Amino acid sequence: MTTLITNAAIVTLDSDDRVILGGELAVEGNGISAIGESGELRARFSEAEVVDASGKLVFPGFANTHTHFQLLIAKGIYEDLSPPHRPPFDGGLAPIPVPDLDPDEMRVICQAAAIEAIRSGTTAVLEDGASIDSYADILADSGLRYLVCERIWDRANAQIGDPRAFEQDRALGARTLQAAADLHTKWHGAADGRIEVGLAAWAPDMCSPDLLRNVRKLQDDLSCVATIHLNQIWGEVAAIQAHRNMLPTEYLDDVGFLSDRLVCAHCRCMDPREEKILGRCNCNVAFNSAIAARRGLSPRVADLEQYGCNIGMGSDNMSEDMVEVVRTGLFMERVRREDGRNPSPEVALRWATVNGYRSLGVADGGSLAPGNKADLILVDTDRAHMVPMLRPASCFVHQGQPSDVDSVMVDGRWVMRDRVILTMNEQDILRRAQDVSESAWKRQFDTRPELPVPSGLSLRRDTGTAT
Numbered sequence: 437m438t439t440l441i442t443n444a445a446i447v448t449l450d451s452d453d454r455v456i457l458g459g460e461l462a463v464e465g466n467g468i469s470a471i472g473e474s475g476e477l478r479a480r481f482s483e484a485e486v487v488d489a490s491g492k493l494v495f496p497g498f499a500n501t502h503t504h505f506q507l508l509i510a511k512g513i514y515e516d517l518s519p520p521h522r523p524p525f526d527g528g529l530a531p532i533p534v535p536d537l538d539p540d541e542m543r544v545i546c547q548a549a550a551i552e553a554i555r556s557g558t559t560a561v562l563e564d565g566a567s568i569d570s571y572a573d574i575l576a577d578s579g580l581r582y583l584v585c586e587r588i589w590d591r592a593n594a595q596i597g598d599p600r601a602f603e604q605d606r607a608l609g610a611r612t613l614q615a616a617a618d619l620h621t622k623w624h625g626a627a628d629g630r631i632e633v634g635l636a637a638w639a640p641d642m643c644s645p646d647l648l649r650n651v652r653k654l655q656d657d658l659s660c661v662a663t664i665h666l667n668q669i670w671g672e673v674a675a676i677q678a679h680r681n682m683l684p685t686e687y688l689d690d691v692g693f694l695s696d697r698l699v700c701a702h703c704r705c706m707d708p709r710e711e712k713i714l715g716r717c718n719c720n721v722a723f724n725s726a727i728a729a730r731r732g733l734s735p736r737v738a739d740l741e742q743y744g745c746n747i748g749m750g751s752d753n754m755s756e757d758m759v760e761v762v763r764t765g766l767f768m769e770r771v772r773r774e775d776g777r778n779p780s781p782e783v784a785l786r787w788a789t790v791n792g793y794r795s796l797g798v799a800d801g802g803s804l805a806p807g808n809k810a811d812l813i814l815v816d817t818d819r820a821h822m823v824p825m826l827r828p829a830s831c832f833v834h835q836g837q838p839s840d841v842d843s844v845m846v847d848g849r850w851v852m853r854d855r856v857i858l859t860m861n862e863q864d865i866l867r868r869a870q871d872v873s874e875s876a877w878k879r880q881f882d883t884r885p886e887l888p889v890p891s892g893l894s895l896r897r898d899t900g901t902a903t
Contacts, residue, residue, distance in 0.1 A: 439463040439848075440481045444489035444814070445828050446471060448804040449496055449789055453782050455828055461494060463810040466628070466848035470806055492842060493815040493828050495785070496803050497559025498758040499792025502663070502701040502722035502750030505549035505575075506542060506565055509873050510534050511754040513890050518731040519597060525671030527598025529753075532887050535876035539570050546571045548869035550578040551862055553756040556838040559811035559846045560796055562699060562722075562750070564636045564663055566612075569619055576627040579851035579859040581811060583796045584623065585636035585663050586616035590647045596639045597671025599678040609647045613654065620658055630847055632797070634661040637693070639668065640684040641675035648691045655697070661797045663699040663722075664688070667706040669731075685710035694719055699795050701750065704728050704735040711736065715743025720795040723787060724752040725765035734772050737765075738779075748792040759838045762788045766833060781833035810848040815840050 439462070446459040448471065458474040462481045470477050507514070510530075517530040537545065553561060560581040568584050575582050590609025591602055616635050624633040635658075637643050637651045655662045667673060667684050676684045685706065688694050696718035703714065703721050714721065721740050728734055741747050749761050766784040770776060793802030793811075801809040817825045821835045832840075844852040851859050874895045881889060 438469075438481055438484035439487060440477060440484035441487045441489050441494060441814075442478070443474065444492055444494045445817075445825075446494045446804060447785075447829050447832075449782070449786055450803050450805050453829075459494075461804065461812075463845070463848050466810055467800075468804060468806055468808050468810050471804060489814055491816065491818045493817060493832060494804065495557070495813050495815060495832070496789040496801075497811040497813050497844065497846065498557050498762070498788045499560040499748060499796055499798075499802060500553065500558050500750050500756065500758055500761075501562045501699055501720070501748035501792050501795045502724055502752055503549075503561060503563060503756060504565055504753055505546040505563055505571075505756075506537075507534060507753040508549040508552070508756070508869075509537070509545050509876060513893070514754055515727075515730045517890065519669050519671055521670050521732070523674065525597050525599055525674050527600075527671060527675075528595040529597075529669070532890070533880075535880040537872070537876055541872045541876060543571045543574050544865060544868045544872050547574055547578070547860060547865045549756050550575065550580060551857060551860060551865060553580060553758075554578070554844050554852050554857055555841060556757045556759050557813040557815070557841040557844060558756060558758050559813070559844060560793060560798065560801065562634075562663060562796055564701075567615075569615075569622065572619070572623050572626075572631070576631055577859060579630075579846050579849060581630045581798070581809075581846055583632050583634050583661060584619065585634040585661075586612070586619045587636045587638050588612040588616050588647065588651055589638035589642040590644050591642045594642070596642060596665065597669050597675055598641070599671065599675040602641075602644070602679045604644050609644065609650075613647070613650060617654060617658075620660065624658075624660075628847065632660070634663060637662065637664045639665040639672060640687050641672050641679060645691045648688070648693045652691075652693050652695075661697050661699060661795075662695075663701060664693075666700040666703055667710065668702040668704070670705045673705050683707055683710050685713050689713050689717070696720070697797065699748070701752070702728070702735065703740060704733040706735065708736075708739065711739050711745075712743050714740060715745050718744050718746070720746045720748055722748050722750040722795070723765055724750045724761070725768050726755060726757070726761050727752040729764050729768055734768050736772070737769050738773060746791050746794055747787045748795040749788040757838055758788060759836055759841075762833055763836075781830040784833055785829055810845055812845050813841055814843040816842045
C-alpha cells in the first residue's frame, strides 16, 4: 500500500535541516518515495491512502543506540542506587541485584519496554542483553527495528567495576561467544530485515584480551556491528588499571577492538587521551544522557565529536523514553559547555536520529528523504505546552512529551496509529508487567532478607519487608 501524509510540518533532518510547512510525504513499500510542498504529490499518488496530518509534525523516528529491555523491572529503584564515584570500589551498578525472572516473566517485561519505546517515538533499538533468543520473537512482533546484541564475557564471579583479581573462565567465554554466533545464524535478517544481529562484549573489565580478539574476529567474519560498555563508572576505570595497567580505551585499542563499527556506550569517566583514541578510530558513542544525569556523570560530548566520534543517543536502564533523553542531553551539554546556545535542538535531534541510525549500520535511515526507510513519527502540536509552534524542532525538543507522539511508522507499517498501539495488547501487557515486577521483587526480598530494601518501596503485594 502507498501512504500519502498531507498537511504536515515535515522536519526532515536532511543535510539542509529543511522544515516543510504544510508538506506532503509519500511512502511506498518500506521506503519514502517523495517529499514535497502542499499539493505537489497528490496527482502522482492519487491511489494512495491519504493521512491528513493537520496540526502535526513529522519527524524521523528515534534510534535508541543503547538499552536493556530486561532492566525495565528496576524502574524507580536503580535510578537512586548508583555506585560510588570514588574508591573504595567493590563492583556492580547497584547494591542490590535485579530479581531473577523466568522466561515468561522476562518476555512480559520486554514487551512493556517495547510499548514505552513506541510511545516515546522510537523506531530503532540496539538491545544489549543475555539469552535474547528467548524473547527475540516478541521483539519482532512489536514492529520495531532492532539491532540485537548478545552479551559476551569470560570473567567469573564479578561485576563491572570490581578491581579484585581477574578470574578468567574460558568455558564461559566460549559459551557466550557461541550463543552470540547462534543468535546471528537464527535471527539476522528476520522480520523482513527489521532484525539485525550484532555482538556485545560486556565491558573491558569483564573480558580478557583473548576474548576481545575473538569477538573482533567474529565481528569481521559476520560483518556486523559490535557494542561494549566503556568507561561507564569510575570503578571500571580502576579495575582496568589494576588488571591491565592502562586505561579502558587504551586496553581496547591495544587488543585491536576499536573500529568504526563499534558502539561504545557511556564514555563518561574518560581521560582526554581516551577520547582522542576513540576519535582516531571513528567509533560510535551512545550518549546515554538521562541515566548519566541520574548518576551525576557527564561525557564530554563536544570533545568526542570534535575528535571524530559519531554521537548517538540511548536510554540505557529502566526507561525507554527517548524524548527525555534528547532534552536531557541538550541540557547536560549546555551546562557542561557553559553555553546557552549550543548544542542546538537540531543537533540534539540529529544525535538521536541520523547519527543513531548510522551507529546501527542503517545507512538509509534517520532522516526524511526519498530513498530512506519509512521510519517516522507524527507529533501532535495542538496542545497547550506546544503552542505557539514557531520553531518546530526547538519546540519539540524543549517542550515535547512522549504523549504528544500520535503515530509511529516503521518500515512503512504503522505500529501505532492515533495513539493506539497496533502490534501488542497494551493494557494486558502493562497489567501483567506490574504483577510480574511486584512478584519478582517480593520473591527476592523474601528469600534474601540480608538485602537492603530501598527507601520508599511500595508494593501492593505484602512482602513483609517493603515499606
